[in-house]
Amino acid sequence: MNTADQYVKAIYLLQQIENGPAATGTLADKMDVSPASANEMIGKLESRGLAEHEKYKGVSLTDEGIVQARDALQTYCIIERFLSNVLDVEDFRAEARELEPVIDDMIAGRLDTIIDRKSECPDCFDPESDACQYLDVCDAEAETETEAAD
Amino acid sequence: MQRHERGIALESGVSRVSVGYQVTSDHQLARLLQIGIVLEEVVEARAYHHHEEMGDDSLDEEIRDLLSHAAEESNEHRERLEAVIDRLDVDSVPFEEIEALVEAQYGQTKPEDFDGVLYDQLCNEETAYKFYDDVIEAIEASDAQFTIDREELLTTLRELREEEADGVEEVTRIMEGRE
Numbered sequence: 001m002n003t004a005d006q007y008v009k010a011i012y013l014l015q016q017i018e019n020g021p022a023a024t025g026t027l028a029d030k031m032d033v034s035p036a037s038a039n040e041m042i043g044k045l046e047s048r049g050l051a052e053h054e055k056y057k058g059v060s061l062t063d064e065g066i067v068q069a070r071d072a073l074q075t076y077c078i079i080e081r082f083l084s085n086v087l088d089v090e091d092f093r094a095e096a097r098e099l100e101p102v103i104d105d106m107i108a109g110r111l112d113t114i115i116d117r118k119s120e121c122p123d124c125f126d127p128e129s130d131a132c133q134y135l136d137v138c139d140a141e142a143e144t145e146t147e148a149a150d
Numbered sequence: 151m152q153r154h155e156r157g158i159a160l161e162s163g164v165s166r167v168s169v170g171y172q173v174t175s176d177h178q179l180a181r182l183l184q185i186g187i188v189l190e191e192v193v194e195a196r197a198y199h200h201h202e203e204m205g206d207d208s209l210d211e212e213i214r215d216l217l218s219h220a221a222e223e224s225n226e227h228r229e230r231l232e233a234v235i236d237r238l239d240v241d242s243v244p245f246e247e248i249e250a251l252v253e254a255q256y257g258q259t260k261p262e263d264f265d266g267v268l269y270d271q272l273c274n275e276e277t278a279y280k281f282y283d284d285v286i287e288a289i290e291a292s293d294a295q296f297t298i299d300r301e302e303l304l305t306t307l308r309e310l311r312e313e314e315a316d317g318v319e320e321v322t323r324i325m326e327g328r329e
Contacts, residue, residue: 086251087184095181101171102182102284110192110277111185114255 001100005072007031007041008050011061012069013127021058073122076100077132078108081115084135093130172292173285179296179303180240182285183231186310187245189281190231191252193274194224200267212324213267220271220317227278227310234306239297268328272321279314282307 014022050065
């Protein structure tokens with residue numbers, strides 16, 4: 001997944017969390033880059049017609065950007081699900097973030113053939129927990145939270 | 151460099167995906183090689199099942215040889231990757247479980263025709279090529295030292311990549327010969 005795909009995916013998820021444009025600072029934090037680097041990439045995304053930036057409000061994806069973000073999110077879901085379900089990686093979220101630059105959609109497509117992914121993917125991705133809501137780990141965490149609330 | 155003509159330019163037509171990515175530890179390296187093992191497992195399982203499902207009578211000698219060679223080569227590649235992981239400072243992974251999982255998935259698949267088999271093989275070889283290419287680039291971008299000698303590691307991966315490139319060329323040659 002290239003850098004632009006990682007950014008549109010991050011903006012897509014932040015827009016869901018914030019229910020509006022993604023703040024540049026929050027995006028920079030999520031991407032673990034400086035605000036200047038985030039701004040530079042936002043400019044590139046704007047020039048490619050993938051995002052729109054409004055001063056003091058933040059960045060929003062265009063329709064084209066949303067399509068690209070959802071594709072990237074599907075690739076990311078495949079990586080997370082593969083790490084969690086096939087390789088039994090406990091900290092699959094951190095490792096997925098590490099691996100996403102080197103796993104493109106072609107390779108993810110092959111990995112996808114041996115995992116069970118829901119047809120609603122990527123809508124089942126939970127931006128808050130940064131994982132597919134159907135992943136076992138999420139279920140376990142949800143159960144723990146429910147028990148704690150009780 | 152363009153290695154063949156069927157719109158599958160290995161060197162020039164495939165977009166780079168690993169910009170800035172570096173492999174910095176034994177752990178990261180092992181994880182990538184595990185993915186390589188799974189990809190090879192998929193190639194082997196698909197080749198085997200294509201052969202089984204289509205049957206000897208339906209497949210001519212050229213395709214039978216291609217599938218047989220693909221399965222053998224993937225098996226050998228897996229063993230070479232496993233040998234590298236064994237020498238890294240990481241916990242081992244139960245490969246039998248992965249093998250069983252892939253096998254279970256492909257026990258149910260059935261190629262529709264010869265074209266389906268060939269395109270599938272082409273996709274397998276291309277994906278594996280692309281994967282090794284990205285991993286090599288990510289290692290070259292890093293100055294990390296691994297438990298295994300860097301040059302030895304890179305030589306192994308370059309050899310695997312070269313064999314995948316040969317595989318892509320072979321499938322392409324057969325496909326073009328049948329047009």
